[in-house]
Amino acid sequence: MERLGVGIGWRPEIAEAVERMPGVDWVEVVSENVCPGHPPGSLRRLRERGVTVVPHGVSLGLGGAERPDERRLGALAERAEALGSPLVSEHIAFVRAGGAPTASPWLEAGHLLPVPRTRDALDVLCENVRIAQESLPVPLAVENIAALLAWPDEELTEGQFLYELADRTGVRLLIDVANLHTNHVNRGEDPARALAELPLEAIAYVHVAGGFERDGVWHDSHAHPVPRPVLDILADLASRVSPPGVLLERDENFPEPAELERELGAIREVVEPGRTSAVRRPYEAVRAPGRAGPAAEPARQRLALAQTALLSALVAGTPVPEGFDRVRMGVQARALASKRADVVAKVAPELPVLLGEGYRAAFLAYARGCPMSGGYRQDAMDFAASLLLAGRPDDPAVRRALREWWLERSGLAPRSRRPAVRVARAARRALLRR
Secondary structure (H helix, E strand, O other), X not given: OOOOEEEEEOOHHHHHHHXXXXXXXXXXXXXXXXXXXXXXXXXXXXXXXXXXXXXXXXXXXXXXXXXXXXXXXXXXXXXXXXXXXOOEEEEOOEEEEEEHHHOEEEEEEEXXXXXXXXXXXXXXXXXXXXXXXXXXXXXXXXXXXXXXXXOOOOOOOHHHHHHHHHHHHOOEEEEEHHHHHHHHHHHOOOHXXXXXXXXXXXXXXXXXXXXXXXXXXXXXXXXXXXXXXXXXXXXXXXXXXXXXXXXXXXXXXXXXXXXXXHHHHHHHHHHOOOXXXXXXXXXXXXXXXXXXXXXXXXXXXXXXXXXXXXXXXXXXXXXXXXXXXXXXXXXXXXXXXXXXXXXXXXXXXXHHHHHHHHHHHHHHHHHHHOOOOOOHHHHHHHHHHHHHHOOOOOOHHHHHHHHHHHHHHHOOOOOOOOHHHHHHHHHHHHHHXX
């Protein structure tokens, strides 16, 4: 496996700082935020200096019941080729559920949700990973996620689940030690046991990130300094195997560049060369990559029904499935709605400006009765439409401004100021509706 070194997650807000940071060996970029034909100038300059760029996907949903979407796989492959990347990464999670197998509408989580550690889910995940591997031009690494919830009646520990996944598919692993800490606080899982059970030689790289604890729940925020317990788990991992790469993630609440450099320095101190590299359980794939057998359709059907029931309870207010912690389900549901409000405010910044202090309360009220069925941009449009249909906001001037905003974005092309063009487009829309 190619050695990556120590790196940092590239984000537009810290692009200039990352370019100036000494000793950054590589960067990781959220794949969905990059246009293959027009990568940001900062990424181009880093590439020209020989800095490795790795695309990190968030929307494939490899742990979902459906097979990976060809369009999303193609987009990830495009970005890997455009950036000259040695590998790509995604998550062991599901992000949507529903559709034909469940006779229910598609629901989007807008978040990475945990896969049940069962044989059914493992069979489906292995086939989905194999499909992805065959579609990508470079190796794939998959990441363990943080979770507030635990599925009932799980059959495998996290380490066993990851070991079998790597053993059956040859896929590489992206181990997030911050997520191991999160699952320790939220679900009582022992990070040391997970590391002892992992196929350590399958590790492609490692994530390190910060978070915070509130009311006994650890939130993997990526917006706070890396705490000591996370560095301790990294040290435990580094005592077992020398990871090819380690990356600091920061997505919000960016500190001064000097603070990020100090965090990178702390990570280097933990993983510096010369540490013991005694792998306790050597990884030897018993099958060549891509040889995992197809998952039986009944397994996909059972997984689809279970994931849809869970997601519907979280975003549509349906009853909590049997065996789940109702308190944790409530915490997760509120967190998903809050995240929706935050992301919609970013992709449609005009909405909080137009609605002022009432934006958040209005959006959360909308989210309780309207699950997200498309992306965040569509969510913003649907939210605005729901307000207008209800005759809101109360202020006529604000309502007119919101209507103009919605009309400007709801057509196939921007609205023209020329009356003749506007009449023609209105007539065309009327014909299309008929």
